[in-house]
């Protein structure tokens with residue numbers, strides 16, 4: 133058994149995770165992280181294997197460091213993310229019955245119109261911070277509109293997301309700071325998961341209808357909506373911010389996208405591979421099991437480095453090259469298997485539409501200052517990204 137003493141949740145590692153990812157992959161298919169007493173893998177094969185065997189690598193003990201069977205989680209578990217079959221299957225079917233390709237498609241024109249408006253505004257300004265002004269602005273408009281949230285109170289969405297994603301980590305300063313700052317967001321979120329506070333024509337209302345039909349109680353229906361508000365904003369915000377960083381730092385790829393804006397969906401996919409917003413998730417073993425040649429006992433946490441798997445040279449040619457022409461499909465940035473991101477078609481639509489609009493309107497995209505990372509126990513992204521566009 134290979135043991136590493138690294139702290140994947142330390143500030144310096146979160147600010148620049150690639151060196152740890154390489155060490156993890158090179159140390160072996162599966163290693164033991166002493167500090168947290170968990171197993172870990174950064175290899176594409178083992179990460180995909182664990183994700184695709186949910187009976188053995190389960191989610192109902194939580195997908196963060198906290199083991200729900202030993203400790204009380206900070207909020208009631210998600211019926212989707214933190215559940216196993218058969219309960220998970222039922223919840224998942226209810227959500228997929230709402231998020232059909234046909235429904236997702238109905239948002240394309242609205243998203244495109246918002247993208248046009250936002251890009252025109254930013255072009256007129258010339259210089260701006262691509263995190264608040266672009267990466268946060270777009271999802272914070274189109275996603276709550278789609279769900280059916282009122283205009284007021286949307287400022288609670290990011291602090292809530294910060295609680296959720298820092299809450300998957302250890303009780304370090306990121307965890308405790310996020311919980312403190314998000315205290316008020318929690319109440320607002322709980323209120324706005326309820327049917328009476330959601331627009332009748334939005335996705336939230338449709339979830340309530342579908343879930344009622346499937347026999348979920350009103351509280352359970354609200355929990356399903358909570359998954360949208362937990363997972364639907366920060367993730368896309370980080371993806372869009374990382375996208376701008378990728379293109380600002382790789383002008384040849386920006387030129388390639390400008391030449392073919394219709395490649396924006398493939399480009400977004402490469403961003404999610406190269407700079408995965410969700411870096412890690414845990415699973416918990418339900419039995420003694422072999423993974424990557426190691427015997428893992430039952431009841432152990434396994435930290436899966438999705439982002440490291442997405443740059444595993446055993447799986448990808450030139451993994452550290454950002455190349456929008458590559459076939460990035462098959463990355464695990466959206467997970468894999470029964471728990472794979474249920475909103476991925478929504479995320480892709482946001483990315484595709486906004487990047488295409490940017491590529492059609494902007495010739496020069498360059499850094500106007502140093503990017504500053506936003507530290508999170510789970511997400512990779514930026515707090516600030518000063519850019520100049522022409």
Ligand code: OVP
Nearest residue numbers: 210212213296359362363
């Ligand atoms: C990335 C995710 C993330 C955070 C929360 C939830 C799901 C949820 O279901 O609450 S998937």
